[in-house]
Amino acid sequence: MADTMRAFVMTEVGKTAVVDKSIPTPGPEEAVVRTTASLICTSDVHTVRGALPVENGRTLGHESVGVVHALGSAVSGFTEGQRVAVNAVTPCFRCDYCQRGFTSQCGGALGGYRYTAQMDGNMAEYFIVPAATANLTPIPDDVTDEQAVYTCDMLSTGFMGAEHARIQFGETVAVFAQGPVGLCATIGANLLGAGRVIAVESRPERQALARKFGADDVVDFTAGDPVEQIMELTGGEGVDAAIEAFGFPATFEGCVRATKAGGRISNIGYHGENPAPLQLPLDAIGLGMNDKAIHTGLCPGGSERMGRLIRLLQTGRIDPTPMTTHRFAFDDVERAFQMMADKEDGIIKPLISFT
Amino acid sequence: MADTMRAFVMTEVGKTAVVDKSIPTPGPEEAVVRTTASLICTSDVHTVRGALPVENGRTLGHESVGVVHALGSAVSGFTEGQRVAVNAVTPCFRCDYCQRGFTSQCGGALGGYRYTAQMDGNMAEYFIVPAATANLTPIPDDVTDEQAVYTCDMLSTGFMGAEHARIQFGETVAVFAQGPVGLCATIGANLLGAGRVIAVESRPERQALARKFGADDVVDFTAGDPVEQIMELTGGEGVDAAIEAFGFPATFEGCVRATKAGGRISNIGYHGENPAPLQLPLDAIGLGMNDKAIHTGLCPGGSERMGRLIRLLQTGRIDPTPMTTHRFAFDDVERAFQMMADKEDGIIKPLISFT
Amino acid sequence: MADTMRAFVMTEVGKTAVVDKSIPTPGPEEAVVRTTASLICTSDVHTVRGALPVENGRTLGHESVGVVHALGSAVSGFTEGQRVAVNAVTPCFRCDYCQRGFTSQCGGALGGYRYTAQMDGNMAEYFIVPAATANLTPIPDDVTDEQAVYTCDMLSTGFMGAEHARIQFGETVAVFAQGPVGLCATIGANLLGAGRVIAVESRPERQALARKFGADDVVDFTAGDPVEQIMELTGGEGVDAAIEAFGFPATFEGCVRATKAGGRISNIGYHGENPAPLQLPLDAIGLGMNDKAIHTGLCPGGSERMGRLIRLLQTGRIDPTPMTTHRFAFDDVERAFQMMADKEDGIIKPLISFT
Amino acid sequence: MADTMRAFVMTEVGKTAVVDKSIPTPGPEEAVVRTTASLICTSDVHTVRGALPVENGRTLGHESVGVVHALGSAVSGFTEGQRVAVNAVTPCFRCDYCQRGFTSQCGGALGGYRYTAQMDGNMAEYFIVPAATANLTPIPDDVTDEQAVYTCDMLSTGFMGAEHARIQFGETVAVFAQGPVGLCATIGANLLGAGRVIAVESRPERQALARKFGADDVVDFTAGDPVEQIMELTGGEGVDAAIEAFGFPATFEGCVRATKAGGRISNIGYHGENPAPLQLPLDAIGLGMNDKAIHTGLCPGGSERMGRLIRLLQTGRIDPTPMTTHRFAFDDVERAFQMMADKEDGIIKPLISFT
Incomplete structure (x- = not known):
């Protein structure tokens, strides 16, 4: 009919x-x-x-x-x-x-x-x-x-992640997880002027796509604490901005920890399946005073x-x-x-x- | 000498x-x-x-x-x-x-x-x-x-709190705690164009100063959950921005809860004596997606x-x-x-x- | 009927x-x-x-x-x-x-x-x-x-003038002309945190209202070049921002001249009755390089x-x-x-x- | 010695x-x-x-x-x-x-x-x-x-031109003149997320470099009014932002004319050799009211x-x-x-x- x-x-x-x-x-x-x-x-x-x-x-x-x-x-x-x-x-x-x-x-x-x-x-x-x-x-x-x-x-969400990261040209940006929105955040961070993009991902095919979309470094979290790896890649300083594209408390905390003072944490992960509130570790936020900023969004x-x-x-x-x-x-x-x-x-x- | x-x-x-x-x-x-x-x-x-x-x-x-x-x-x-x-x-x-x-x-x-x-x-x-x-x-x-x-x-910190709240003229702002920096945040929120300032404070002499410095409403947290009181004052909607000027996890969480979608939480409290990380309750951040933004600073x-x-x-x-x-x-x-x-x-x- | x-x-x-x-x-x-x-x-x-x-x-x-x-x-x-x-x-x-x-x-x-x-x-x-x-x-x-x-x-336009002036708290702002929208710009500049407002106006009743609405200084352009008067009031430096609320080429040019390097010129005047284009004098804009910004609006x-x-x-x-x-x-x-x-x-x- | x-x-x-x-x-x-x-x-x-x-x-x-x-x-x-x-x-x-x-x-x-x-x-x-x-x-x-x-x-100046253009991803940007700083503005506009870059230039070798650096369209001002050409390329609407990289009154005016309402004009040209003030034609700025913004810089x-x-x-x-x-x-x-x-x-x- x-x-x-x-x-x-x-x-x-x-x-x-x-x-x-x-x-x-x-x-x-x-x-x-x-x-x-x-x-x-x-x-x-x-x-x-x-x-x-x-x-x-x-x-x-x-x-x-x-x-x-x-x-x-x-x-x-x-x-x-x-x-x-x-x-x-x-x-x-x-x-x-x-x-x-x-x-x-x-x-x-x-x-x-x-x-x-x-x-x-x-x-x-x-x-x-x-x-x-x-x-x-x-x-x-x-x-x-x-x-x-x-x-x-995918693109609207991933790019929002990059927009909320408020990237100045040439800055370093970590993107935690390279599922579809994370990959789009990688594309977006590059489009908005990032100077170096560090992708966190363990699956080989997603790592390959991340590199194709402009990631300079890929950190495999199954090979060690991704925050430590990011610190090593950045001379101990951390990144200017981190994008959470996974939706898990530990990933979010990793974003907070991986950013330097004044850094921005942009959340695009869906945290509806999390067992507990997101946490802001006191040391990673300078006891509330290190000029980090967190942005959520849809x-x-x-x-x-x-x-x-x-x-x-x-x-x-x-x-x-x-x-x-x-x-x-x-x-x-x-x-x-x-x-x-x-x-x-x-x-x-x-x-x-x-x- | x-x-x-x-x-x-x-x-x-x-x-x-x-x-x-x-x-x-x-x-x-x-x-x-x-x-x-x-x-x-x-x-x-x-x-x-x-x-x-x-x-x-x-x-x-x-x-x-x-x-x-x-x-x-x-x-x-x-x-x-x-x-x-x-x-x-x-x-x-x-x-x-x-x-x-x-x-x-x-x-x-x-x-x-x-x-x-x-x-x-x-x-x-x-x-x-x-x-x-x-x-x-x-x-x-x-x-x-x-x-x-x-x-x-006092003024530099309190006003930073108001600046990080990114107030549009006429917006509603809650300032949690009216110690000296909280009082300065109240002054600052008014100076930067707030349309209504809700001060959270229980001590009478600080409540009086808050009003003197431009608070429209004073919420006494000893008289009931301050978030509920703020919700009641704002017709269930919450404030556009909240300033944390106390330095305690529950106060910070109150700021997150008291803001509407798209709200800004500006932290000026010192959290060095806190027993635990700050928390972002999943419902209060829309599962990571309700456009709230948090800013820390010194x-x-x-x-x-x-x-x-x-x-x-x-x-x-x-x-x-x-x-x-x-x-x-x-x-x-x-x-x-x-x-x-x-x-x-x-x-x-x-x-x-x-x- | x-x-x-x-x-x-x-x-x-x-x-x-x-x-x-x-x-x-x-x-x-x-x-x-x-x-x-x-x-x-x-x-x-x-x-x-x-x-x-x-x-x-x-x-x-x-x-x-x-x-x-x-x-x-x-x-x-x-x-x-x-x-x-x-x-x-x-x-x-x-x-x-x-x-x-x-x-x-x-x-x-x-x-x-x-x-x-x-x-x-x-x-x-x-x-x-x-x-x-x-x-x-x-x-x-x-x-x-x-x-x-x-x-x-009146208020929406005047406040837009103050918003486009992008005032940092405590800055100096000149408002050229104190007709109704100019007066509202004076109210708005104060509301948004100006530290000193200089009103340009010659009519006594408007000068009085400007002071009532928060102008600290009033410059009478019939008593001499208003730019020179503003320079004298600011130790030769000029203001951080100027709001054009008159709608005349000379007033607009005065705003450009009265601002220091990095200053903002916010136009709310209606220039429909002007005989000629607005002008940006080369010296007043540092040959195009002194970080001044101009914003128009309705x-x-x-x-x-x-x-x-x-x-x-x-x-x-x-x-x-x-x-x-x-x-x-x-x-x-x-x-x-x-x-x-x-x-x-x-x-x-x-x-x-x-x- | x-x-x-x-x-x-x-x-x-x-x-x-x-x-x-x-x-x-x-x-x-x-x-x-x-x-x-x-x-x-x-x-x-x-x-x-x-x-x-x-x-x-x-x-x-x-x-x-x-x-x-x-x-x-x-x-x-x-x-x-x-x-x-x-x-x-x-x-x-x-x-x-x-x-x-x-x-x-x-x-x-x-x-x-x-x-x-x-x-x-x-x-x-x-x-x-x-x-x-x-x-x-x-x-x-x-x-x-x-x-x-x-x-x-070159890059610091050209990129400043793109920064002052405040480009949202995907927007259209015209860069007037493709000398070295204009070419760098073209690079910068692309780096900061432009969706389409229209370069204005008549010399073939500079046109070629502009395309190499990411210009999508090249307008030859010797072949007709560049503003008209830009209007034709943009369906009569004009660009979101224009960068003046030449340092001449007519080029600056072209930038003002080629932008749509709400557009940004970013000047990086040196106007020290100009014979006359820069002009803002009344129709091109909506009589002072069409939300265009102009930024100068060094x-x-x-x-x-x-x-x-x-x-x-x-x-x-x-x-x-x-x-x-x-x-x-x-x-x-x-x-x-x-x-x-x-x-x-x-x-x-x-x-x-x-x-």
Whole structure:
């Protein structure tokens, strides 16, 4: 039937399925996009494990691109059939938080993260885009879907990590963990002028990608305390900034310890599965006085930022597609999801195609 | 004898005395100042309790003003007899840390804090000023010693707390604890445009000073959880920024909890006597993702900043002298110190006069 | 008839009248406000002189407060009858410019300035509010209409002038001209931590208000070159920042000349009636190399900023109402306008009441 | 004789010569460096034409590297024989301007520019380094003299141009003129995250270098109004930031015109030979209200910044040496200077070797 579509949902905690749903229709400020490509995110895995309190049957996914299928009456500037990217975070841009620039905190903490958390996600044949005027980003002809889909979360989050690190040109930056967002933080730290990037990672294939994306040194934490290794690489001084891209208390503490006085610690790791609060060791923060700064954050949304990410793809300054280790048709999304959950076969990002 | 002076020293951990020392002579880049007024700092109390690993006999004190007694050969721009203020932190201004603007981290973490920690302090009749060209600040005739001596640490530290809170005009700011630096943070938050300042304090005399210095609301933590009280005052939303001016894990955690998403936590408390690391509760930081930022710091030094503080005194915009609860001649410095250690008689700052 | 209202319009260039118009009805994202108080702006005078290419019959005015009369279907968070303030600039908050924070450049240069320029202004008994969710600001009970109406343009613009001056606490700031926005810049410079404010103004009543609002020195440009006077007041060094609040090439040049190396020049003056381009004298900019910075700008809009302005009124930190030199009922708006055009009787701001 | 050296001097306005001078000896805070490599700067040409009021016989040059020959008594952290780079600007780091971070305005406007302007320059076999602790930068073994000498002025100035452009990742940046500092601004804009760089230049060899250094588009101003060409390339919108690297009123005006609302104009051109003040056309600045910002500046100095530039060379992120179009022994410096003055043979930078 023409008005049904397939969607990849969490049927209950721990279980997923591809089910039929109605193709959504847009409200006045919304758009509906027909999906062409998606990436599975580790956050989807967390969700299925129970990290988010969502109702059974909620569609998963928040990294998708496609073409405009339908536009609400109040949406301007777009046409049906146009290729578009949509960020994982879809802010209203009108609440106090958005007006202050905290688009991922739309309406309150983490409130801009709507897909799956507050509404159906976009790992489906069609999906809704809230506040579409501000959340649809055109994809130029010379940018592929595979390139563009990395802007939806991976690049926006990784680059936020680099932005919050407030890098002065030529500074040293450590990036703790080289999963997809860590790799994007490595790309971002280089893009924003770092003079030396030290990647912390133990898996050979991720180490290789880190080097490809501009890491100068790779520290294997299975070969010894990564903080000590970073201190050795930096003549005992530590780095100017550290980016936490793993989501574990010891990694966060490593970032605090590995920075010199005046250093910045930028957190992009998801700490929802941690057993305990993050800690700031007193010696590593100079008893509260050594001018270190810590910044937390969540993938910023909006078409303006997305447009700048896409321009970087278009002019060839960045290319995240070497992270696509596996490719699946949407028919095989459950197998892809399982591989991502099990971190099988050196998987980094599985690309799901809808055509 | 003309070339000896009296100095207030730590004879050993837990003990103090006034002893005779030689009047120092300046090295080429140094000056020697004849002290006219000092303030005792809670940090002096910490030091005597053993917080800093200093040799026995080290002179205490780091909040003093006076007149130029002697100038090193390379010091320019000053004349003997000139009234000057000297910050508690005396940076070289030439190392990498200073060049990056982290003057209190001169040469490395906390390295700009030289008095008592690295050399004799300035609670003595004469004291040395390192890098004097950059660390001597003229005191205009219409600013008293009592006013000026508050710039040496209290105002510089408290205002740093407000600066690191990155206040947009009209925002709400909570200041946890209204000891001398907390009170100065309250002054500073107002000076930098806060729209509402909520002071957390239980002692009536400090509550009264907080209100005098511009606090709109006072939360008594003995009357209930201060975070809950702040939430109630702010309609459940929390403050835009919180300043930790106490130096205790629960207070720091309160700052993290009392801020809304996107909030800034500015630490000026000394955590050297804490039993455990500071903690970032996962819910209060949105699992690492709610755009909160934390900044640590230590009193920034240098004559340029000092000059701006003194201008604020001179034009009457601020007046910290209501914090002077007690006055002593230098002969009575030990009694003053003991009162400060015991927090007797509603003491906030005891002023020591040398004339 | 119940569905008509009176509006103060420009009938043609050089002419105004009070006419009847239909009470507007809101589109889905709009609100209609019933006006209770307005201020006439010098910009209205410019408009009637032909500064803006607007059609005959366009309603004037962009500084009004009132109560919510009707809400569009997509507007949330407000109720009919609620007292609200609306900024002169009403951005969409969703275009690229708004997403980057340039709300007054909504959709392109000066595009956020809609009242009179793009649609009927709000010197009428009822007016439309675009993107109402983001552009309606509640007025608390303890803030009067007269106080609140100053946030619509005067305070938002004047404070922007102070923000763009990037004042470090204790710095010296010159404000060139003490008309209403200049006076608000004086209030703002103080609010943001200036240590000394030098006001340039020749009219005695404005000089008096400048002092009342915190100016330490007043320079009368009819008594000699204001730059020379500022240099004399600052020991030949110049100020850290200068705010241009007049809108004339010589005043702008004075700001450039009066600042020291590294100084900031913040323009809030409207230069639409200037005969020639603004100039940067080569010596005053160190041949292009003395680290001076110049910032232009237009009143930023949005409820978040408006809310912070209103909080400052509510907690008594600022009070702009001494600028209300004259009061009129809406029946007398033409007389008020004429006085404003002629700058009669020491007029600064005439308040128009609609009840 | 061992204590004489050769120096390239301006004998009088319009004339140069290589003369013998005494090898300098360092004051307490100074060092003397034995020169190994220098670059001739267009500023030297300006100086010889009479741009700076310097005494006859003053040594030219401010872009030199070498090895430490002698250290003053107060200089720490260096050893004789060590390879070092020295910035064209040698700040004291202790005056108010330096403390505020305006190192090139040391002591007042342009005061950090000492070589030739205030003392002998460093196009000599030996030269003095003021405040040597802060102004000597070690050159690692794996960085060549030719690479390092570009940090002394070209890279520091060009990158300052990019810094003052306050580039958000992915933004569009126009660089007006691709002489040596313009080319370095092109490198810098890319290094700091630009998404598209449009270079304005007419000479083919400079166009080619601009593309090599990352320019995406090259606009030839001899083929039509460069602003119109930029508008066409950007869909009529203009660039986010423009860097003026030419030093001419029309170029500066082009930068103002080529930027969109909210754009930044960063001036690094030397305007000392201009016939008239720079102009800000009223339409291009939205009558003073379109949120454009203009920043002027001069090459920032100091070892911390220099160290970061050198790290970028060391890790291979940048390589400015393709700008070395010509090479000379110091014996031939007059011929090199003449070529630079006449802009002969496609010269960009002539490298002078002293060994």
